[in-house]
Amino acid sequence: MTTTEADTATTKPVPDGIARQIVLPEGHRDEVALFAAYKWLRENNPLAQVHVEGYDPLWLVTKHADLMEVERQPDVFTSGGGEEKGSHNPILANQAGDAFTKSLTGGSLRILETVTYLDPPEHTAVKDVANDWFRPANLKRWEDTVRKLAREAIDGKLEVGVNEIDLVKDWAIYYPLHVVMTLFGVPEEDEPRMMGLTQDFFGTADPDTARADVEPLSPEAAAQQWAAAIQDFYAYFDSLVEARRAEPREDLASIIANARKEDGEFWPKTFAYGWFVAIATAGHDTTTTTLAATLEALSYHPETLAAVQQDPKLIGDLVNEGLRWASPVKHFVRRATRDYELRGRTIHEGDRLMLLYQSGNRDEDVFPEPTTFDISRRPNRQIAFGYGPHMCIGQHLAKQELRIMFEELLPRIRSIEVIGERKVMQTNFVGGLKNLPVRLELA
Template structure:
């Protein structure tokens, strides 16, 4: 069975391919998903598809096309304001969008965070903490992050063979502990942050369903998203109040006490909540997914593990290849504000586009042998952090965390192997490995 795109498209995309890419359950297995991406790149590099229950959406699978869209926020909106009928930059089904609008009076802007904003509002909110996230500023945290990496290895691993789930027993905890420490969240609250993050990104995954949400309903994912956001708000409200009364030397203070250049008053609390949620979720989940993918790749390619152990100066390259390989942010969507010509087709004003970063990072027009893991790949023009104004503000911190952990861990690895079946998070948004049984032998 095939689906014919709307008249502006000249390409027919098999329904199986469209569903594999659009639906969360299509992301349960990497191999069929990447085959679907490959089919699109070779046969329909730009096509609009319609999957039942979802708005029609253009699938952008090529590196150059995504960069072209990302660098033009004045044409391709991320959020489109907070008025009724605004755009949702995170792909939800129609029932989920309707549920969100029922909570907000018609808007799809459920969070006051960078993802939902366009310049100049995006620029103003980003500037709240932009200086903190610059590489020169992050150098001051180098020693503390290294101490946390050593502490993580000492607490979670021992000399000799370690049989473990590399995701749950190792990769998840270190990035969370780093970001929460720098952020200013007490260590005893980290399990709560971990649970909320799993619920936040696992809205379509049966393994992470909340007990207060009816699973497997069309609007169930949006209900979980909303409920989790409210739980985050309840926690972070106390943090905002505390930092406004008693400033600390942490990121939470910078955000909580930021003042609008337009009014000279504190930004609304919702802006701080949006920052806090972004940091508490994407600030560690994407890093842990990348770390797990790197360990898996090194286990499957022992010659590359030996290479980076001989030449530790290659660790930054390993981090970049791990980011390309994992691409933990699978997609964001944009909406065209005017008609736009691309690849000989017309994207109409009001059309939505799904920017597929995983596919772009396997684009053979940009990467030699894109389906092979090469830790010393150069150049490596991956867009795992996005591109343009929406390029991830935390990218330098993520690379720093990964580099430091690998500098501490790799010299101590005597052997590394995958010992069981892997499992990935069922999501079409942000996610990676959920389970990775391994034997990690330390010297």
């Protein structure tokens, strides 16, 4: 019997509570129960098709190898709908939410013109607009700027001695936003607006970040908030596109605003907006989550903190393990364009798959003792940035930001202790810690 045949023969029916824990945004508030649900699936039904009320049927993909197999084949597992562009939502929404989106767009689920919603070759063409800017060789020239911003984030918001703060709300959220907005070219005085819109964008299911102009508790509330946030972003970025086309600068916004297609025409503004929204949101929220989660882990592992302080060369390993540990992007959804055999199961054309990166990053087959924070993992095959053509274009910038902050902050930490209740964002998409009271002592 092959491995896949053995897997199929021993699978168990998925309890409704397990499926709901993973699919529903509210299930992600309790990380203990959430990671237990992932573990149950990996052990009992690693590729399970579930039916949660209010949602289309989904395959839950929990194993690292399966995630990579799906992600490397965008022709088989589409992000945006394949030949039927806009027929698929790569970000999980309930049936009411997808229906609301279609009502706004005339029947399409492609509410945002950004790489997340695209497939090759369109995806490749749009990604190439800024791909070179995000390469490590280019990012090196921004090293001094990022380091200056890291020092400002420490000296401007933390004090020598004891700081009793909410590590996320009072500190961690500001540094990644400031870096991205600075490199992007958004004025510092506009950063609070970007922060608010980002919280609207990713906090669609969290009561603490609900917009006043969205009907609470309605089935389509998350989609309403998502659409409203996008429109507010568009209103802001329209003037930015016009300004950079009139007077280009040495910033990322100018590169995107002035990008042209093969025929020499500007890309439509909607594609510029899509780039700007992606950078303004994923470009800082994911880094904030990883920064906070890594420092929380160090608070419980003072021996690891001491080791990195003694040997700063370990910071690269710390960043990689922090990314595995936090896995700030929890899922994307793909749709099968044809029948396909995966782990001994037949995925049928039209089936939807929820790719669970958090689970993949705790896969026992790839990460021994995955519930242990261990910076000595080599190789560390974390897939926090995804895999394949849709691998995050901003991964090198995120790693640069984290590395530089740890280089500046860790030597100054005398102690860090969690002193209150941690709270997690209610979201099944992108997010993590939203509150973490700590006592942080700096030299």
